[in-house]
Amino acid sequence: MSRRGRRNWSNLEINKKICKHLIMHRIWNGLSQTNLSEDIGTTFQQYQKVERCYNRIFAEQLISICNNRKWDISIFNTDPKHTLAEWVVRDYPNSETFPDKYNKIIKSWDVLDANAAKSYYGGDHNIPYVEPII
Numbered sequence: 263m264s265r266r267g268r269r270n271w272s273n274l275e276i277n278k279k280i281c282k283h284l285i286m287h288r289i290w291n292g293l294s295q296t297n298l299s300e301d302i303g304t305t306f307q308q309y310q311k312v313e314r315c316y317n318r319i320f321a322e323q324l325i326s327i328c329n330n331r332k333w334d335i336s337i338f339n340t341d342p343k344h345t346l347a348e349w350v351v352r353d354y355p356n357s358e359t360f361p362d363k364y365n366k367i368i369k370s371w372d373v374l375d376a377n378a379a380k381s382y383y384g385g386d387h388n389i390p391y392v393e394p395i396i
Contacts, residue, residue: 273318274315274378274379277315277318277378278315278374278375278378279338279341279342280319280324280338281312281313281314281315281374281378282342282371282374283337283338283342283345284298284312284313284319284327285313285367285370285371285374286342286345286346286367286371287331287333288313289363289366289367289370290346290349290363290367291331292363293331295309295310295313296309298327301326301327301330301331302319302323302326302327303326304323313374314374314377314378314381315374315377315378315381316381324338342371346364346367350364
């Protein structure tokens with residue numbers, strides 16, 4: 263497979279899902295991007311590129327983060343919106359408002375959605391409709 267073939271629209275959707283989970287885990291657990299970059303042996307800037315969908319995370323890096331942080335790697339194959347909703351109910355069962363970290367996660371996801379294709383492809387492209395992989 264050519265390097266160019268790796269960057270297709272279905273891969274973008276998968277990458278966005280992984281990035282949303284990384285963002286969610288990091289913010290929910292009060293971690294910084296520096297904390298996670300240390301888990302995978304890269305710089306803060308390199309990890310930041312992962313969360314922006316500019317670079318993709320390698321499988322061994324994702325496994326390393328999950329092992330170091332005691333996160334269940336299988337959660338990365340779920341819908342991040344459902345996971346976040348479950349966490350809110352689990353950790354704030356009687357709350358009438360959402361915690362600040364919830365709003366920060368949603369805002370970060372909105373920025374990711376707005377910029378992912380541009381970051382992933384390095385420019386403006388007409389984004390075709392792609393059926394999400396669930």
